[in-house]
């Protein structure tokens with residue numbers, strides 16, 4: 252790198268902490284270890300495989316343009332309500348084949364989840380015993396900060412990032428307790444019901460200046476109080492909800508249809524999945540959180556207010572069905588009713604036989620590596636360039652999120668070039 256990057260060089264070890272060590276987290280960790288051992292390739296990861304066009308017109312590896320944490324020097328940790336170590340949790344998740352997991356057993360079985368901050372009233376279909384006994388939310392936040400300090404020391408980490416890979420909590424709307432840091436800290440002390448466990452993790456991370464991304468649709472860091480704290484502690488944030496299967500496809504297809512000015516009358520999306528995520532989302536109050544996240548994308552991309560003839564009456568429906576036989580191998584169907592020249596109707600059917608956690612794992616890695624870069628570049632608050640990875644990109648009030656995958660990718664590249672000083 253001959254140019255002057257805004258980001259300092261990554262020295263030493265990066266610790267990646269995931270609250271929630273289920274299917275996504277264990278697939279991510281096992282994958283990283285397998286790649287380090289030469290047993291797999293980092294397919295789906297921009298930080299490991301991506302290229303970028305520099306102003307001189309050359310295509311260069313992203314890692315040659317900005318100073319990224321080396322993949323070999325990462326420590327993994329996290330929390331879960333279950334005591335299973337990462338080897339056991341990966342076996343239970345049934346995402347990776349047993350032969351692969353056995354080859355990684357020595358590295359995986361030493362990663363044991365720390366005791367979680369959890370309250371079953373926010374995730375009805377989940378029970379666990381590995382839960383901190385303290386009842387006061389501020390005391391719990393301090394206990395998490397203590398866990399983080401201990402992890403950093405024991406694993407000799409120079410820097411940390413936190414990526415929420417825990418379950419989707421019940422739907423919560425922003426309220427007074429979230430509107431300022433003062434209200435929020437008082438709310439923690441008073442055990443406010445509108446502060447779910449995910450927000451306690453977010454607070455702990457951001458208070459310590461640790462970059463935080465939210466892989467679920469929970470409100471989490473998407474409230475003014477956490478943004479205020481992030482400015483104070485110079486912490487980059489990204490959220491919400493990994494953009495992996497059906498929504499990823501939607502944000503690829505919709506911009507294409509729109510660019511041709513084809514009309515869309517209806518978009519019906521349904522899924523079957525049988526992993527624990529699916530079980531949690533079977534509870535209506537948890538599905539509501541996901542539904543809000545999934546429904547937002549089309550309107551922003553299609554701009555019906557500018558194109559009432561094409562998208563004014565679009566009927567958009569999203570369903571998720573828990574169907575245990577499928578496990579992590581989700582199937583997502585889309586039926587798209589489109590209209591062409593002289594209003595003639597046509598249909599597009601998409602049947603995506605995907606693997607949820609295989610799609611999500613590289614996103615965890617990229618968010619962690621890019622957030623660490625952002626921190627070293629002196630960035631704080633919402634990292635809009637990371638919207639590329641997220642279904643409900645976080646924005647400031649009154650600001651519209653960008654959902655179009657191609658525009659998101661351009662924004663990401665532009666930010667990398669700016670960090671690179673190019």
Ligand SMILES: NC(=O)c1ccc[n+]([C@@H]2O[C@H](COP(=O)([O-])OP(=O)(O)OC[C@H]3O[C@@H](n4cnc5c(N)ncnc54)[C@H](O)[C@@H]3O)[C@@H](O)[C@H]2O)c1
Pocket residue numbers: 270271272273274275276330331332333344367368369370374377379415416417418419448449466467468492493494495496526527528531606607608610611
């Ligand atoms: N896989 C995907 O494609 C995808 C896409 C978008 C979002 N997500 C979200 O990512 C999250 C993880 O998905 P998954 O498939 O790994 O689910 P999972 O159910 O396999 O894992 C979630 C883990 O989080 C733990 N957990 C829940 N609350 C916790 C808490 N308060 N503290 C610590 N641990 C807690 C659970 O015990 C479980 O082990 C979910 O919220 C899911 O909606 C996944």
